[in-house]
Amino acid sequence: MGLNFAPISIRRLGPAAHAARGAFAHIAKLALDIALPTLCISCREPVDGEGVCAACWGKLSFIERPYCPKLGIPFVYDPGPELLSMEAIAAPPAYAKARAAVRYDEVARTLVHQLKYQDRTDLAPIMGRWMARAGRELLADADLLVPVPLHWQRGFSRRYNQSGALARVIARCSGVRLQGDALRRVRATAQQVGLSRSQRSSNLQGAFQVSPDRLHEVQGRRIVIVDDVLTTGATVDACARALLRAKAAEVSVLVFARVVDAPRAPI
Numbered sequence: 503m504g505l506n507f508a509p510i511s512i513r514r515l516g517p518a519a520h521a522a523r524g525a526f527a528h529i530a531k532l533a534l535d536i537a538l539p540t541l542c543i544s545c546r547e548p549v550d551g552e553g554v555c556a557a558c559w560g561k562l563s564f565i566e567r568p569y570c571p572k573l574g575i576p577f578v579y580d581p582g583p584e585l586l587s588m589e590a591i592a593a594p595p596a597y598a599k600a601r602a603a604v605r606y607d608e609v610a611r612t613l614v615h616q617l618k619y620q621d622r623t624d625l626a627p628i629m630g631r632w633m634a635r636a637g638r639e640l641l642a643d644a645d646l647l648v649p650v651p652l653h654w655q656r657g658f659s660r661r662y663n664q665s666g667a668l669a670r671v672i673a674r675c676s677g678v679r680l681q682g683d684a685l686r687r688v689r690a691t692a693q694q695v696g697l698s699r700s701q702r703s704s705n706l707q708g709a710f711q712v713s714p715d716r717l718h719e720v721q722g723r724r725i726v727i728v729d730d731v732l733t734t735g736a737t738v739d740a741c742a743r744a745l746l747r748a749k750a751a752e753v754s755v756l757v758f759a760r761v762v763d764a765p766r767a768p769i
Contacts, residue, residue, distance in 0.1 A: 544558040558609050561607065561608055563605040563607055563610075564636075565603065565604060565605060565760070570590050571583070572587070572594075572599055572600070573599075574599070574600045575587045575589060595739045595742065596746060596753070597738060597742040597753045597755050598752050598754050599639075599640060600732060600735070600756075600757070600760070601636050601639070602758065602760035603635070603636040603758050603759065604632065606731055606733075606760060606761045606762070614730050617629065617667070621662075623662065623667055626664075626671055627671050630672050631671060633756055634672045634675035636756070637726065638676075643724055644678045645678070645723040645724045646678065646681050646684070646724070646726070647679065647728055648684045648726070648727050648728065648741070649666040649680075649682055649729070650665045650728065650729040651685050651687045651710070653687040653689070666728075669682065681719050683713055684719055686712075687709055689708060706736055706737060709740060712747075717749075720745055720750050721749040723750055723751055724750075724751050724752045725745055725753045726753075727741050727753060729755070729758075730759070731758065731759050731760070732760040733760075
């Protein structure tokens with residue numbers, strides 16, 4: 503007659519088993535930290551805790567006030583409330599406001615490229631938290647987060663959407679609901695790199711539309727579009743127009759980094 507060994511239930515063992523399991527997990531984490539020290543998310547040098555090393559932190563340029571209330575472009579001095587940048591006056595976008603966590607400089611470029619092209623999805627949590635901090639004004643009134651979508655062909659080759667990865671973190675930080683499939687990229691477009699502002703706008707003409715089965719999610723909602731980088735704003739502007747055509751109440755934009763030209767004075 504064979505012996506019948508029933509599996510032991512952790513729940514049956516009670517609090518002692520849970521405490522032992524927690525202690526074991528803590529010891530395992532300490533051992534892993536010793537064997538594999540935490541690395542700077544930018545240069546990969548060892549660093550205490552999570553984030554960037556002191557050298558890379560010094561190179562990051564976080565965008566703080568004063569900045570254009572519409573486009574979030576930093577000003578060289580504080581002109582007072584509600585004074586707009588030259589760009590906001592000369593070419594008003596379809597979206598209401600845009601905010602970015604950092605300027606698109608050396609370290610920011612490294613982080614974006616690693617997230618976007620090198621499968622470094624481990625960067626999304628810290629980048630998304632910085633974005634949530636930068637966009638707290640927008641998120642306080644938002645009903646919905648909508649990431650800029652990839653065309654299915656590009657999504658298949660990249661395996662994930664970096665804007666969606668950032669939006670998931672922002673949703674957890676802010677409590678704003680994420681609707682990842684509200685927008686569709688219905689037309690494959692050429693790469694935007696190297697194109698002028700007008701060429702980028704033409705390239706994106708008719709590229710985005712709201713999913714028919716998500717129209718009711720969009721109508722009357724205050725929406726924040728999430729993307730990694732804002733260069734000329736053509737991509738997020740095309741997304742905003744598609745959402746506004748679907749009767750969204752208001753559309754704003756939150757990105758990790760934005761290209762900033764030479765320091766600008768407000769008008």
